[in-house]
Amino acid sequence: xxxxxxxxxxxxxxxxxxxxxxxxxxxxxxxxxxxxxxxxxxxxxxxxxxxxxxxxxxxxxxxxxxxxxxxxxxxxxxxxxxxxxxxxxxxxxxxxxxxxxxxxxxxxxxxxxxxxxxxxxxxxxxxxxxxxxxxxxxxxxxxxxxxxxxxxxxxxxxxxxxxxxxxxxxxxxxxxxxxxxxxxxxxxxxxxxxxxxxxxxxxxxxxxxxxxxxxxxxxxxxxxxxxxxxxx
Amino acid sequence: xxxxxxxxxxxxxxxxxxxxxxxxxxxxxxxxxxxxxxxxxxxxxxxxxxxxxxxxxxxxxxxxxxxxxxxxxxxxxxxxxxxxxxxxxxxxxxxxxxxxxxxxxxxxxxxxxxxxxxxxxxxxxxxxxxxxxxxxxxxxxxxxxxxxxxxxxxxxxxxxxxxxxxxxxxxxxxxxxxxxxxxxxxxxxxxxxxxxxxxxxxxxxxxxxxxxxxxxxxxxxxxxxxxxxxxxxx
Numbered sequence: 001x002x003x004x005x006x007x008x009x010x011x012x013x014x015x016x017x018x019x020x021x022x023x024x025x026x027x028x029x030x031x032x033x034x035x036x037x038x039x040x041x042x043x044x045x046x047x048x049x050x051x052x053x054x055x056x057x058x059x060x061x062x063x064x065x066x067x068x069x070x071x072x073x074x075x076x077x078x079x080x081x082x083x084x085x086x087x088x089x090x091x092x093x094x095x096x097x098x099x100x101x102x103x104x105x106x107x108x109x110x111x112x113x114x115x116x117x118x119x120x121x122x123x124x125x126x127x128x129x130x131x132x133x134x135x136x137x138x139x140x141x142x143x144x145x146x147x148x149x150x151x152x153x154x155x156x157x158x159x160x161x162x163x164x165x166x167x168x169x170x171x172x173x174x175x176x177x178x179x180x181x182x183x184x185x186x187x188x189x190x191x192x193x194x195x196x197x198x199x200x201x202x203x204x205x206x207x208x209x210x211x212x213x214x215x216x217x218x219x220x221x222x223x224x225x226x227x228x229x230x231x232x
Numbered sequence: 233x234x235x236x237x238x239x240x241x242x243x244x245x246x247x248x249x250x251x252x253x254x255x256x257x258x259x260x261x262x263x264x265x266x267x268x269x270x271x272x273x274x275x276x277x278x279x280x281x282x283x284x285x286x287x288x289x290x291x292x293x294x295x296x297x298x299x300x301x302x303x304x305x306x307x308x309x310x311x312x313x314x315x316x317x318x319x320x321x322x323x324x325x326x327x328x329x330x331x332x333x334x335x336x337x338x339x340x341x342x343x344x345x346x347x348x349x350x351x352x353x354x355x356x357x358x359x360x361x362x363x364x365x366x367x368x369x370x371x372x373x374x375x376x377x378x379x380x381x382x383x384x385x386x387x388x389x390x391x392x393x394x395x396x397x398x399x400x401x402x403x404x405x406x407x408x409x410x411x412x413x414x415x416x417x418x419x420x421x422x423x424x425x426x427x428x429x430x431x432x433x434x435x436x437x438x439x440x441x442x443x444x445x446x447x448x449x450x451x452x453x454x455x456x457x458x459x460x461x462x463x464x465x466x
């Protein structure tokens with residue numbers, strides 16, 4: 001559908017809509033998930049209350065006699081539908097439009113190693129509209145993490161009705177652990193993702209309005225030769 | 233006009249700032265609560281559709297059953313009701329043919345079965361216990377309950393109240409548990425009996441039950457009234 005042009009970042013409308021819906025739902029899921037985690041922590045720590053979603057503890061205790069875990073669970077089980085819907089739209093569009101094959105592939109171990117070393121030395125050039133091997137691996141990674149998140153989440157929500165799924169994750173508590181680890185990797189992705197957006201803010205513009213760089217098709221058709229040199 | 237607009241702007245800013253600064257005010261907002269409640273109702277329907285009456289909850293070897301089962305309630309262990317087996321009567325109401333009250337001795341004389349199943353708490357912890365008692369289905373048939381009704385409700389001696397859907401009430405593993413770990417149910421675990429439902433979250437397993445009623449109207453639940461999901465199947 002969209003032709004790759006160096007120096008131009010374009011995002012189709014379905015990608016933008018599902019990206020922002022996923023972003024919103026993931027924030028809801030993390031915030032409420034942290035509050036639920038706090039009710040029965042797996043590790044010897046709790047998340048700071050201000051970073052969680054579930055309402056004011058005092059107000060909730062006064063109103064319901066519950067420290068906001070009920071509201072956190074309500075958020076979590078509502079947010080799951082938003083996450084599920086946006087994730088499916090993103091996957092379907094990615095496969096059907098060719099977005100995944102065109103932009104996230106190919107990615108070879110050699111290219112990944114080379115780009116990772118360059119990135120760690122802060123020598124990796126960012127070409128707008130083109131993903132390097134590290135980015136490609138990151139996108140596949142976070143998509144996988146979200147999938148694991150959804151599957152382990154179903155195992156926790158329905159450990160009887162979907163018992164084989166629970167067994168796959170090593171039991172109910174195993175599924176909780178996997179759910180936690182997948183969350184951790186998504187949070188790690190978000191940190192890097194946001195850091196890079198701050199470094200290259202034009203990507204944010206592209207994800208909002210749909211394109212950045214010499215992306216105006218009208219200008220492009222008038223002087224196609226100019227696009228390449230300037231944007232680099 | 234200008235003043236109104238300025239006010240609107242100010243309100244917009246303060247609202248925006250609030251939601252940005254903290255999720256608290258967002259969550260406690262009435263509109264947000266009502267949207268969340270609507271999702272919770274939708275989840276009730278999804279869960280009822282997912283529930284399969286013959287899908288058994290996993291059972292475990294006896295070695296995995298906990299002897300000292302965790303006590304869990306909103307009040308401390310010593311505040312748990314002390315029901316005298318001599319005075320206790322289980323009351324029945326609603327769509328039930330034979331509403332005669334039941335004594336502890338009569339309940340104990342019912343046919344019994346044992347299961348080693350897992351209790352899953354809404355908070356995330358889980359614990360395996362050995363439960364012995366009467367399949368609830370057997371009891372419902374014995375008292376001539378209308379099993380085409382939609383719900384069964386419970387009232388408890390500690391002020392707790394709960395309700396479940398009829399398919400779950402008729403599930404083969406739903407048990408009136410008179411014993412825990414081969415001992416008569418300890419007081420704090422709900423003497424004379426607790427409804428043990430391995431296909432529901434822990435809080436849907438009422439203790440100290442004094443009244444059972446069969447109804448077509450969805451019974452309220454203590455924790456459901458405090459924002460938890462009603463169906464809460466697992």
